[in-house]
Amino acid sequence: MERPDPHPLDYDWRFTNETADYIASLCNKDPTLAIGVPTVASKLDDENRNVTLVDWHPIQIAKHHLHIDVNNSPAFIGDFANVVMDPPWYLDVYYRWLSWAANSAGRHAIIILSIWPDSTRPLAKKEKDELYSWINTWGDITTHENILSYEIPEFEKNTYKKSIPSPSRFGDLVLIKIKSTPTLLEYKSMGDKWHRYILNNYQIAIKDTIHKHELYKIKKIDHANGWIWPSVSQRALGRENIELWSSENEVAAIGNPTKLIDCFDELIATGNTRYLTDEFPELSSWDIPKPPYKRMKKWIQNC
Numbered sequence: 001m002e003r004p005d006p007h008p009l010d011y012d013w014r015f016t017n018e019t020a021d022y023i024a025s026l027c028n029k030d031p032t033l034a035i036g037v038p039t040v041a042s043k044l045d046d047e048n049r050n051v052t053l054v055d056w057h058p059i060q061i062a063k064h065h066l067h068i069d070v071n072n073s074p075a076f077i078g079d080f081a082n083v084v085m086d087p088p089w090y091l092d093v094y095y096r097w098l099s100w101a102a103n104s105a106g107r108h109a110i111i112i113l114s115i116w117p118d119s120t121r122p123l124a125k126k127e128k129d130e131l132y133s134w135i136n137t138w139g140d141i142t143t144h145e146n147i148l149s150y151e152i153p154e155f156e157k158n159t160y161k162k163s164i165p166s167p168s169r170f171g172d173l174v175l176i177k178i179k180s181t182p183t184l185l186e187y188k189s190m191g192d193k194w195h196r197y198i199l200n201n202y203q204i205a206i207k208d209t210i211h212k213h214e215l216y217k218i219k220k221i222d223h224a225n226g227w228i229w230p231s232v233s234q235r236a237l238g239r240e241n242i243e244l245w246s247s248e249n250e251v252a253a254i255g256n257p258t259k260l261i262d263c264f265d266e267l268i269a270t271g272n273t274r275y276l277t278d279e280f281p282e283l284s285s286w287d288i289p290k291p292p293y294k295r296m297k298k299w300i301q302n303c
């Protein structure tokens, strides 16, 4: 089974093959807890190693997958030799995920972490210094700058003009030897509910909001470039107006989300797009695959 194309709501920047191999080679003992790192979990599975993947996306290749939301689930008590993790690159998420990992993995684990480089955003270095001071209260830390490399996902390529190649993305590697268990920290989620649909490898998400407008069924968003969202930042102006979002970074605002959810539910149930194309003809210019489908799935994401 193939994983679907990365979707921006999952912050799904995948490691290059070389980096996934390199990180797997750092896991020199079993068992490993792999948090939000499906590519590394697959490498370890290929080597018949003992690995448990934690990831909120339901479609995974990993043999042992716990389908849970790290921001919102209790830590479990385990005894792992390594934790490999690559959270979405935001400070509040790192506090939550690291405290969750240290509480779940047990006292003897080494945490192998990817983190944003200093050049990522204006406060990147200050945020890392703050995070490292906290980590030093419960672990011994070693850092290696810019040595982890990422594939550029299709949704990010679409934010740039096709003629300009997207910049490469690198992460710093951090190794943490746990000395004591930190308090499990809370994460304040945005409280959004998304209906997620997978059609072959294409993914599309509809935000579950109240019915607002009879004036439009679907419309382009201010700050978007036509239907394409020109940013990958969580802080981008106007991002909160996105109510329909695809793995190609196509975005829109929706007047009646319930109607659109009904149309996609019908599509998933029957494999027929007629109801959707009749009600939302604007979507014919999106990259939504046509039937017949090799794979159709719906899931709910709270974030």
Ligand SMILES: C[S@@+](CC[C@H](N)C(=O)[O-])C[C@H]1O[C@@H](n2cnc3c(N)ncnc32)[C@H](O)[C@@H]1O
Residues within 6 Å of the ligand: 010, 011, 012, 013, 014, 015, 035, 036, 037, 038, 039, 040, 054, 055, 056, 057, 068, 069, 070, 071, 086, 087, 088, 089
């Ligand atoms: C930044 S990507 C890292 C992918 C990694 N570089 C790889 O190549 O495997 C984050 C991963 O964490 C998962 N994820 C994001 N938020 C999550 C959450 N709150 N709980 C569990 N998994 C989450 C995503 O589905 C995605 O697979």
